[in-house]
Amino acid sequence: MRSIVYSIKQVVEMLDIPSVTLRAWENRYQAVVPERTESGYRLYNQENIEDLRWLKEQTDKQGISISHAVRMLKQHKQKDLDERLSVAGGDPKDALDKMRQQIYAALLDIQGERADALIDFGFSLYGYEAMVHQVLVPVLVKVGDAWEQGTATVAQEHYMTHMISNRLSQFFHVFPVYAHLHKVLAFCPAGEHHQVGLLLFSLFLRRNGVEVIYLGANTPEDGVMELLEKQERIGAVCLSVTNGTLVPYTEELLERLGSLYPEMQLIVGGRAYEAISLQDTNATYVMAEPPEKWQAWFDQEYATIRHRA
Amino acid sequence: MRSIVYSIKQVVEMLDIPSVTLRAWENRYQAVVPERTESGYRLYNQENIEDLRWLKEQTDKQGISISHAVRMLKQHKQKDLDERLSVAGGDPKDALDKMRQQIYAALLDIQGERADALIDFGFSLYGYEAMVHQVLVPVLVKVGDAWEQGTATVAQEHYMTHMISNRLSQFFHVFPVYAHLHKVLAFCPAGEHHQVGLLLFSLFLRRNGVEVIYLGANTPEDGVMELLEKQERIGAVCLSVTNGTLVPYTEELLERLGSLYPEMQLIVGGRAYEAISLQDTNATYVMAEPPEKWQAWFDQEYATIRHRA
DNA sequence: CAAATTATTTACACTCATTATACAATTGCA
DNA sequence: TGCAATTGTATAATGAGTGTAAATAATTTG
Numbered sequence: 001m002r003s004i005v006y007s008i009k010q011v012v013e014m015l016d017i018p019s020v021t022l023r024a025w026e027n028r029y030q031a032v033v034p035e036r037t038e039s040g041y042r043l044y045n046q047e048n049i050e051d052l053r054w055l056k057e058q059t060d061k062q063g064i065s066i067s068h069a070v071r072m073l074k075q076h077k078q079k080d081l082d083e084r085l086s087v088a089g090g091d092p093k094d095a096l097d098k099m100r101q102q103i104y105a106a107l108l109d110i111q112g113e114r115a116d117a118l119i120d121f122g123f124s125l126y127g128y129e130a131m132v133h134q135v136l137v138p139v140l141v142k143v144g145d146a147w148e149q150g151t152a153t154v155a156q157e158h159y160m161t162h163m164i165s166n167r168l169s170q171f172f173h174v175f176p177v178y179a180h181l182h183k184v185l186a187f188c189p190a191g192e193h194h195q196v197g198l199l200l201f202s203l204f205l206r207r208n209g210v211e212v213i214y215l216g217a218n219t220p221e222d223g224v225m226e227l228l229e230k231q232e233r234i235g236a237v238c239l240s241v242t243n244g245t246l247v248p249y250t251e252e253l254l255e256r257l258g259s260l261y262p263e264m265q266l267i268v269g270g271r272a273y274e275a276i277s278l279q280d281t282n283a284t285y286v287m288a289e290p291p292e293k294w295q296a297w298f299d300q301e302y303a304t305i306r307h308r309a
Numbered sequence: 310m311r312s313i314v315y316s317i318k319q320v321v322e323m324l325d326i327p328s329v330t331l332r333a334w335e336n337r338y339q340a341v342v343p344e345r346t347e348s349g350y351r352l353y354n355q356e357n358i359e360d361l362r363w364l365k366e367q368t369d370k371q372g373i374s375i376s377h378a379v380r381m382l383k384q385h386k387q388k389d390l391d392e393r394l395s396v397a398g399g400d401p402k403d404a405l406d407k408m409r410q411q412i413y414a415a416l417l418d419i420q421g422e423r424a425d426a427l428i429d430f431g432f433s434l435y436g437y438e439a440m441v442h443q444v445l446v447p448v449l450v451k452v453g454d455a456w457e458q459g460t461a462t463v464a465q466e467h468y469m470t471h472m473i474s475n476r477l478s479q480f481f482h483v484f485p486v487y488a489h490l491h492k493v494l495a496f497c498p499a500g501e502h503h504q505v506g507l508l509l510f511s512l513f514l515r516r517n518g519v520e521v522i523y524l525g526a527n528t529p530e531d532g533v534m535e536l537l538e539k540q541e542r543i544g545a546v547c548l549s550v551t552n553g554t555l556v557p558y559t560e561e562l563l564e565r566l567g568s569l570y571p572e573m574q575l576i577v578g579g580r581a582y583e584a585i586s587l588q589d590t591n592a593t594y595v596m597a598e599p600p601e602k603w604q605a606w607f608d609q610e611y612a613t614i615r616h617r618a
Numbered sequence: 619c620a621a622a623t624t625a626t627t628t629a630c631a632c633t634c635a636t637t638a639t640a641c642a643a644t645t646g647c648a
Numbered sequence: 649t650g651c652a653a654t655t656g657t658a659t660a661a662t663g664a665g666t667g668t669a670a671a672t673a674a675t676t677t678g
Contacts, residue, residue: 316635317634317635318634318635328634328635332635332636332637336637348635348636349635349636349637350634350635350636351635351636374645374646
């Protein structure tokens with residue numbers, strides 16, 4: 001690869017553009033951003049020259065304004081895509097890490113457009129599994145941590161959580177349902193408004209072919225009961241609780257459910273159940289971290305349930 | 310991939326239509342509505358050019374008046390949609406009505422698979438506008454009504470609301486953002502957990518090219534304030550309140566916002582504000598039914614806001 | 619070291635685009 | 649015909665885009 005570089009004076013002579021103008025174009029529009037020497041002198045490479053020549057052509061002969069010419073140039077070169085593609089180069093591990101960081105940074109900065117573009121790009125590049133489990137979920141966890149540690153404001157947490165869970169829940173309806181599996185009823189009990197954990201676990205089940213009836217946050221008990229009576233083939237109820245004070249009520253609820261439907265799997269999770277083991281609850285499975293263990297549970301405990309008559 | 314865009318000067322030269330006329334056509338008939346740069350300069354894309362060329366052809370050579378030509382153009386474009394509609398056979402009105410009923414029935418019956426399939430099918434057949442405004446939103450309204458009247462259980466309401474608002478929020482990131490418009494901050498105040506109205510209005514704004522920072526339900530005040538300080542170019546705050554007891558607090562919040570940011574548009578909506586008129590609130594716009602009126606408000610009150618220094 | 623080159627910052631005309639309003643000329647229609 | 653709506657254009661005020669210049673400081677070169 002050729003690496004001839006030119007000083008600004010050489011460029012001025014080659015292209016007949018005053019140095020003042022070159023600098024103005026760079027500062028104002030990032031039209032052409034040359035490398036610099038250690039002391040800050042500009043070093044234009046061949047590509048820079050070509051770009052500048054093209055820009056001059058547009059402005060001089062076509063009468064196009066410089067700002068517009070730069071817009072066209074950038075579009076033409078698909079600069080944006082190139083930047084994002086550079087994420088893909090190198091080690092895939094680094095790439096995913098970089099993607100995590102960039103998405104997190106974009107969200108922290110409330111740059112929805114950019115975050116969406118990054119996520120779209122990530123899906124096209126890495127597919128569902130890698131993107132969800134190695135990028136979006138970690139970002140979501142990081143958001144929660146940042147909030148707890150005060151690194152992010154409440155509004156930032158809300159925004160980031162919404163953006164990501166929105167993207168995640170898109171996948172709810174794209175996976176096939178395996179009809180031989182029992183359905184799962186997922187909800188947070190009345191008073192509980194935090195549904196991220198529930199969403200993640202529901203998505204995990206959905207990915208495994210389970211039809212999930214997702215009721216979301218703050219669902220009163222009577223509604224659930226009616227639904228269980230009407231619907232057949234519900235094999236599990238999945239609850240997520242963050243608010244610790246709701247645990248006693250949740251346990252009562254679990255007990256009622258267990259006595260009404262003895263064959264039903266009762267799954268609990270969420271912050272409030274993080275430190276609670278199976279012995280201390282009426283549930284039949286506690287979905288704690290890490291999500292990798294979920295698969296083992298699913299394969300052994302859920303996928304094997306046969307139909308009831 | 311984005312298409313090439315042209316400045317107004319280029320369009321003038323290409324089509325030989327004075328810029329003054331181009332602007333008049335846009336203002337008077339919305340003949341061709343180009344995107345804008347961040348500073349509000351018009352950016353015409355290829356489709357805009359084609360439309361303008363066609364309009365000029367009609368007016369110059371065919372002697373047709375511009376208003377009539379625009380009507381024809383819009384009719385012409387509508388025809389594409391109609392053709393897609395008629396693919397389904399029969400009267401499109403009946404078809405949409407049938408789709409509403411089927412989707413509602415599927416949701417009421419907790420048949421997520423079927424509802425999703427119907428919705429997918431509907432989008433592919435009728436496109437975004439028809440599907441959202443004539444099917445999903447009406448279904449959502451019907452769900453709310455059914456819940457109030459006791460025709461649906463709480464669980465059914467939760468489920469249906471979740472399914473539909475999930476599908477709706479997918480569109481959040483597919484529409485282009487017009488950078489010259491101010492952003493909108495959308496949230497429900499602390500204590501308010503019902504965000505359907507907020508979602509619909511946010512989606513409406515998003516559809517009109519506004520970047521919406523969506524914080525969702527139950528957002529505490531301090532987070533919002535921090536965000537407003539940090540973010541620039543937020544032109545409006547949008548609040549939705551269902552719980553009537555929160556109105557006094559909301560009004561206080563609005564007053565604080567109004568005194569801190571006198572230029573900010575303050576939009577309120579939701580059940581709690583249904584019967585409240587502009588005189589009785591500190592807000593600058595009440596987003597009440599019907600959504601058709603939103604467009605008039607937007608065109609007059611929001612799309613025309615200029616930049617602050 | 620002195621001269622030449624380059625960099626940053628600030629400023630200033632000058633052009634161009636924006637909105638809003640106004641105003642004839644034309645058109646449509648009762 | 650007469651009158652109001654339509655329509656292309658003109659103008660004014662404001663702000664953004666753009667080339668260039670000056671002041672000042674740092675670096676390179678002979």
